[in-house]
Amino acid sequence: MAIIIDGKKISTEIKDELKEKVASLNKDITLCVIQVGSDPASTIYVNNKKKACEYIGIKSLSYELPNETTEEELIGLVEELNNQPNVNGILVQLPLPKHINEDKIIQTIAPHKDVDGFHPENVGRLSIGQKGFVSCTPAGIVQLLKRYNIPIEGKECVVVGRSNIVGKPIAMLMLRENATVTVCHSRTKDLKEITKRADILIVAIGKPKFITKEYVKEGAVVIDVGIHRNEDNKLCGDVDFDDVIEKVSAITPVPGGVGPMTIAMLMHNCVESGIA
Numbered sequence: 001m002a003i004i005i006d007g008k009k010i011s012t013e014i015k016d017e018l019k020e021k022v023a024s025l026n027k028d029i030t031l032c033v034i035q036v037g038s039d040p041a042s043t044i045y046v047n048n049k050k051k052a053c054e055y056i057g058i059k060s061l062s063y064e065l066p067n068e069t070t071e072e073e074l075i076g077l078v079e080e081l082n083n084q085p086n087v088n089g090i091l092v093q094l095p096l097p098k099h100i101n102e103d104k105i106i107q108t109i110a111p112h113k114d115v116d117g118f119h120p121e122n123v124g125r126l127s128i129g130q131k132g133f134v135s136c137t138p139a140g141i142v143q144l145l146k147r148y149n150i151p152i153e154g155k156e157c158v159v160v161g162r163s164n165i166v167g168k169p170i171a172m173l174m175l176r177e178n179a180t181v182t183v184c185h186s187r188t189k190d191l192k193e194i195t196k197r198a199d200i201l202i203v204a205i206g207k208p209k210f211i212t213k214e215y216v217k218e219g220a221v222v223i224d225v226g227i228h229r230n231e232d233n234k235l236c237g238d239v240d241f242d243d244v245i246e247k248v249s250a251i252t253p254v255p256g257g258v259g260p261m262t263i264a265m266l267m268h269n270c271v272e273s274g275i276a
């Protein structure tokens with residue numbers, strides 16, 4: 001019988017631990033949350049982040065900017081917040097409207113306030129094993145594995161997807177945890193042959209129900225990072241959950257797996273920034 005990894009439960013555990021930690025600090029922690037435009041999914045995520053802040057005792061300042069905001073205006077706001085000593089974390093919700101260069105904005109955030117862990121300095125620190133903010137979804141995946149006592153060291157880990165936000169940083173983190181890591185992507189040949197080697201298969205490929213039982217080794221742990229909404233408003237991941245469930249030893253569901261961990265780990269980074 002496969003273990004269904006409960007990300008909602010673990011994220012609540014983490015938020016409760018952080019709430020206790022914040023209560024014991026005699027210090028305000030402030031996160032600035034910037035949203036440009038009104039993408040409905042982004043609005044939900046931003047609201048959930050603000051709710052999480054409130055629950056833990058972190059002050060959140062909200063900046064809701066119109067879709068027409070220029071790149072220069074957004075850079076101006078980020079620079080202003082970089083210079084405010086009371087601000088511990090700055091988060092720009094992605095995706096940004098097409099006319100704004102996301103890389104440019106991320107690079108404007110001061111690395112010590114980059115609680116998303118997206119700044120090249122933090123990405124570089126992760127890749128050479130130095131302390132810095134780690135991107136929240138990958139950090140959440142490692143927490144899930146550890147809190148379910150799933151061994152990582154010495155395991156064959158295959159990552160499907162090479163995005164800057166998930167694929168590359170999770171590969172770095174699993175390496176740091178002494179797994180043997182292979183990264184696959186849309187141009188990988190014989191993908192099935194490689195994924196079938198995985199003790200831990202992490203999928204962030206952005207294609208609904210792409211991974212079926214033919215891609216999975218008997219007894220593998222499968223981590224699904226995808227989120228897709230179908231015509232009936234139902235969510236599914238990159239993994240065909242019903243197809244692989246009989247074959248795996250543990251799996252994250254969608255919803256309720258990796259997703260909630262993203263916000264829990266953002267809160268973790270905010271508290272770390274507040275303590276530093």
Ligand SMILES: Nc1nc2c(c(=O)[nH]1)N[C@@H](CN(C=O)c1ccc(C(=O)N[C@@H](CCC(=O)O)C(=O)O)cc1)CN2
Pocket residue numbers: 045046091092093094095116136137227235254255256257258259260261262263
């Ligand atoms: N600045 C950032 N932008 C984006 C990030 C990010 O980490 N930083 N990640 C995603 C969106 N995201 C957080 O911002 C996020 C996505 C999904 C979830 C989540 O809890 N998903 C639920 C399902 C929710 C639903 O009903 O849609 C789940 O999987 O159970 C939280 C946060 C892109 N942008």
